[in-house]
Amino acid sequence: MTTNNLNQEKEQEKINEKEQINEKEKEQINEKEKEDIDFLYSQIYYGRQNKENKKTENKKTTTKKKQKRKSTDSLENSDEETEQNEINPSPRYFTPKYATIRCYKCGELGHIERECPLNKYSLYSKRNHQRIPKSQENQIPILPQNPGVSSLDIGKKFVSKISQLQKTQAFRFFHPNLLESTNPVELREKSGQTGTISRASWIPQIMRTHPDLLSLRERTRFFSINKSFSCLDKSSKTESEILSSKAVLHLVMQYLHHLGFHRTVNSITKQTNIKFQNHYSNNNLLPDLLRIAVQDLNQLVKMENNQIIENEEDKEVEFQIETLSKKQEHLTIWEEKSEGENILFTEETRSRTGSIRAATLNKLIENLTPELTVDLSFVKTFLLTYQSFTTPEILFQKLVERYNVPEEFARKKKIIQLRVVNVFVLWIQNYFSDFNPNLLHKLFIFSENYLQRDGYQTVLHILKTILSKKFQGTSNESEYLNMSLPEPKIPKNIFSPKLTLNDIDEEEIARQLTLYEFNIYKQIKPKELLNQAWNKQKLKHNSPNVIRLIERFNDLSVWIATSIISQIKLANRVSMIIKFIKIGEYLRTMNNFNTLMAVIAGLNSSAIFRLKSTWSQVPQKIYDIYQSFVDLMDSKSSYKNYRQYLKKIIPPCIPYLGIFLTDLTFTEDGNPDKIGNLINFFKRKLIYDVIIEIQQYQQVSYNFQSIHQIFMLITNFQDLLSEDQMFEKSLKIEPRKSQKQK
Amino acid sequence: MSNVSDSLLLKLIIIGRSMAGKSCILLRFCDNKFESNLGFTIGVDFRFVSLNKNDETIGLQIWDTAGQERFRTITSSYYRDADGVMIVYDITDENSFDQVDHWFDEISKQAPPSVVKILVGNKTDLENKRKISTERGLNAANSRSCPFIEVSAKSGENVKKAFEMLVDAWTEKSKQHITKPRKKKARQKITNESFEKKDKGNCC
Numbered sequence: 001m002t003t004n005n006l007n008q009e010k011e012q013e014k015i016n017e018k019e020q021i022n023e024k025e026k027e028q029i030n031e032k033e034k035e036d037i038d039f040l041y042s043q044i045y046y047g048r049q050n051k052e053n054k055k056t057e058n059k060k061t062t063t064k065k066k067q068k069r070k071s072t073d074s075l076e077n078s079d080e081e082t083e084q085n086e087i088n089p090s091p092r093y094f095t096p097k098y099a100t101i102r103c104y105k106c107g108e109l110g111h112i113e114r115e116c117p118l119n120k121y122s123l124y125s126k127r128n129h130q131r132i133p134k135s136q137e138n139q140i141p142i143l144p145q146n147p148g149v150s151s152l153d154i155g156k157k158f159v160s161k162i163s164q165l166q167k168t169q170a171f172r173f174f175h176p177n178l179l180e181s182t183n184p185v186e187l188r189e190k191s192g193q194t195g196t197i198s199r200a201s202w203i204p205q206i207m208r209t210h211p212d213l214l215s216l217r218e219r220t221r222f223f224s225i226n227k228s229f230s231c232l233d234k235s236s237k238t239e240s241e242i243l244s245s246k247a248v249l250h251l252v253m254q255y256l257h258h259l260g261f262h263r264t265v266n267s268i269t270k271q272t273n274i275k276f277q278n279h280y281s282n283n284n285l286l287p288d289l290l291r292i293a294v295q296d297l298n299q300l301v302k303m304e305n306n307q308i309i310e311n312e313e314d315k316e317v318e319f320q321i322e323t324l325s326k327k328q329e330h331l332t333i334w335e336e337k338s339e340g341e342n343i344l345f346t347e348e349t350r351s352r353t354g355s356i357r358a359a360t361l362n363k364l365i366e367n368l369t370p371e372l373t374v375d376l377s378f379v380k381t382f383l384l385t386y387q388s389f390t391t392p393e394i395l396f397q398k399l400v401e402r403y404n405v406p407e408e409f410a411r412k413k414k415i416i417q418l419r420v421v422n423v424f425v426l427w428i429q430n431y432f433s434d435f436n437p438n439l440l441h442k443l444f445i446f447s448e449n450y451l452q453r454d455g456y457q458t459v460l461h462i463l464k465t466i467l468s469k470k471f472q473g474t475s476n477e478s479e480y481l482n483m484s485l486p487e488p489k490i491p492k493n494i495f496s497p498k499l500t501l502n503d504i505d506e507e508e509i510a511r512q513l514t515l516y517e518f519n520i521y522k523q524i525k526p527k528e529l530l531n532q533a534w535n536k537q538k539l540k541h542n543s544p545n546v547i548r549l550i551e552r553f554n555d556l557s558v559w560i561a562t563s564i565i566s567q568i569k570l571a572n573r574v575s576m577i578i579k580f581i582k583i584g585e586y587l588r589t590m591n592n593f594n595t596l597m598a599v600i601a602g603l604n605s606s607a608i609f610r611l612k613s614t615w616s617q618v619p620q621k622i623y624d625i626y627q628s629f630v631d632l633m634d635s636k637s638s639y640k641n642y643r644q645y646l647k648k649i650i651p652p653c654i655p656y657l658g659i660f661l662t663d664l665t666f667t668e669d670g671n672p673d674k675i676g677n678l679i680n681f682f683k684r685k686l687i688y689d690v691i692i693e694i695q696q697y698q699q700v701s702y703n704f705q706s707i708h709q710i711f712m713l714i715t716n717f718q719d720l721l722s723e724d725q726m727f728e729k730s731l732k733i734e735p736r737k738s739q740k741q742k
Numbered sequence: 743m744s745n746v747s748d749s750l751l752l753k754l755i756i757i758g759r760s761m762a763g764k765s766c767i768l769l770r771f772c773d774n775k776f777e778s779n780l781g782f783t784i785g786v787d788f789r790f791v792s793l794n795k796n797d798e799t800i801g802l803q804i805w806d807t808a809g810q811e812r813f814r815t816i817t818s819s820y821y822r823d824a825d826g827v828m829i830v831y832d833i834t835d836e837n838s839f840d841q842v843d844h845w846f847d848e849i850s851k852q853a854p855p856s857v858v859k860i861l862v863g864n865k866t867d868l869e870n871k872r873k874i875s876t877e878r879g880l881n882a883a884n885s886r887s888c889p890f891i892e893v894s895a896k897s898g899e900n901v902k903k904a905f906e907m908l909v910d911a912w913t914e915k916s917k918q919h920i921t922k923p924r925k926k927k928a929r930q931k932i933t934n935e936s937f938e939k940k941d942k943g944n945c946c
Contacts, residue, residue, distance in 0.1 A: 535760040557815040601815040658810040665809030
């Protein structure tokens with residue numbers, strides 16, 4: 001303990017020194033750069049609450065304190081910092097073969113990343129090398145050794161242990177202190193880094209000393225082979241949900257149930273206390289799982305081999321990109337000529353400040369990080385749409401290229417470098433899901449080596465703060481809790497298993513429908529709307545939420561039609577129609593046009609529409625309401641009525657997605673991707689305008705209380721009829737009158 | 743627009759597999775600036791076109807499912823008051839041609855019997871990638887006794903002609919049925935009161 005204290009004191013001194021250095025640096029930075037830093041700061045606390053901005057000053061000091069605390073927490077942290085200092089300045093390594101290639105890691109010309117001398121000093125390899133014996137003692141006994149526990153229990157624990165590790169995996173780059181709490185065996189297996197103690201030699205060593213571990217490992221081999229799905233894409237909430245151990249057990253039970261092993265299912269339920277519910281139609285867990293699996297399979301395979309994932313975009317996009325700018329990729333930003341054919345401005349303003357109509361990728365990057373004033377709307381448009389003409393990997397590479405200002409431009413070096421970091425910050429802030437683990441790794445290398453080397457300590461801290469915030473996934477939802485929630489209208493028989501639609505107030509049904517659909521709508525990402533991905537077989541996996549919303553739309557309208565057609569008595573059918581029209585009316589007042597459209601589609605489907613005697617019993621007043629929906633959502637003049645109505649409403653709102661998709665389709669098809677050899681940026685601006693409108697409505701959430709029983713009733717649809725079946729039933733209920741009268 | 747107020751107004755819909763080029767045909771037909779580098783901004787009224795035919799102006803209200811193909815449940819209800827349907831397939835895509843039969847079935851189920859159809863093979867500019875021969879297209883159209891044409895939305899070849907053929911087919915059919923051409927005003931009335939009117943009459 002005494003040594004610990006001593007170390008802590010030493011560390012404190014170090015930190016103080018560092019802070020002093022920081023202060024000095026701060027003074028050196030001239031005014032323009034200060035602006036940039038202020039901007040960066042504002043990005044950390046960027047949020048909907050303006051109050052935050054006022055507090056920025058205070059918070060600056062608090063983050064410092066936090067960082068202090070963090071570093072005093074673990075001894076290793078200080079070790080690491082000294083290690084970093086040892087590494088810098090970066091050593092040189094040169095082969096004539098790679099004379100023109102610039103290394104990502106150290107920024108030197110003359111070698112590729114793989115051969116970079118920095119690899120030898122790679123942060124974790126060294127760290128692991130030093131720490132393994134220490135953590136070996138501390139960590140191993142954590143795993144269960146209790147002989148009385150059933151294998152299933154151990155398996156469960158192991159699964160949860162693994163999933164914990166997977167979660168921490170993503171932190172690996174930015175939370176070095178978290179590494180201490182994880183099992184080094186797993187870490188080393190995954191990171192695949194080579195230290196001085198090789199994996200091959202030290203795993204057997206442990207297995208020899210802990211035979212119980214060996215047997216456990218053999219028994220749970222299935223689970224340990226399962227590599228970290230969840231670390232592939234941290235941004236998507238559904239994945240971690242889907243792959244929780246509970247969900248896997250559900251799948252296992254579903255399969256057993258399917259095979260008819262009901263007793264096994266029951267005994268599993270007894271042992272695990274996880275109840276098995278058989279989801280018939282709507283809960284397509286397995287398809288979801290498969291979709292993710294197919295999407296990530298390549299990545300997994302590549303991770304296994306510890307290769308660099310160059311490009312995990314779809315081939316189609318890849319091809320487009322290839323044809324777009326084959327030349328440009330070989331040409332660095334600094335080599336490309338500054339004027340002339342490489343950039344086109346809009347005709348009205350040919351000046352430097354005019355908006356860009358088309359340009360090469362290099363010129364776009366240059367405009368993203370100009371020496372003069374930044375056009376923020378350009379940056380936003382670029383970051384939202386760049387995946388239609390390039391990949392995150394190439395963008396990253398180009399930004400690093402831009403960061404490495406050649407000596408002849410030394411005068412503007414600092415300002416450009418800060419602009420590049422600004423773009424990184426905006427990119428991480430808004431589109432964190434663009435970063436796969438590999439890119440995060442690169443980002444880490446970049447920030448640790450470059451920013452450190454060039455003395456941007458403050459900027460580095462800001463970048464790290466933002467990243468750690470993103471990893472923690474702080475949500476802004478809490479602010480809605482303060483608002484007063486409308487009293488839910490709960491029917492008396494809410495707990496009855498015989499609860500039906502008729503028991504529930506229309507307004508409450510509309511609320512629950514809205515909650516469910518908004519939850520999907522909210523998750524639609526800009527990437528899903530690029531390149532008409534939702535309509536292309538090859539790119540479909542890029543638009544999971546768009547497709548989910550459409551499927552929901554179809555299911556809902558089929559469900560509405562089924563509910564009406566299943567009523568054999570005419571009076572019941574009439575009351576059902578009235579009920580749905582009333583629900584539609586509430587949906588309109590809630591500005592939920594997507595669900596309203598689904599209700600109209602349900603009522604308008606051919607099986608329902610032809611029920612003349614049923615419709616004739618619907619009171620005129622109610623029918624007029626229905627007619628007003630139809631008029632509002634009329635497709636005439638490209639949904640003129642609806643578009644005008646939408647402009648006037650106050651969010652929250654769920655607009656009808658189909659119209660946006662049509663607009664995007666026409667914009668995509670009506671404008672060329674490139675003008676000559678230049679990327680048509682004007683087209684991206686048009687697409688940006690549509691997507692930003694979709695995003696605009698994602699900002700404000702509905703303030704309703706979810707009620708489980710009703711929620712199940714309107715989401716877990718059972719026995720939906722096909723179109724033909726419905727029409728058949730429709731003919732049975734109200735047979736065609738004889739053709740004579742016609 | 744004002745000069746078509748008294749003339750004939752037809753409601754047409756364009757259907758076909760996604761990516762068959764439906765929107766391109768419409769873009770080409772509505773606005774010949776398609777080729778210009780500036781490209782499109784979507785106006786509210788651009789799906790309204792007037793055609794001059796035998797000194798008569800015919801307004802075409804075109805509804806296009808582009809981008810919304812996956813919304814299965816809404817597309818069907820739009821057949822209902824259509825006057826003409828254009829079925830588009832891609833001559834370089836076997837799958838899009840396979841769906842043609844499905845579209846014809848759909849129309850016969852959902853659309854009124856007075857509806858006229860035309861089969862259109864798109865992308866003749868990609869002759870070297872052609873998978874569906876002209877004969878196959880023609881046979882499919884003949885078996886359903888509807889006109890057939892191959893177009894290229896990219897070059898603009900035959901696009902206008904395809905719409906003219908559809909209008910011709912409609913005038914032909916309306917003559918046969920000896921129904922007077924509907925005026926725009928009357929037509930609007932029908933849509934507004936479609937329910938009551940149909941209610942008095944028979945089921946579809």
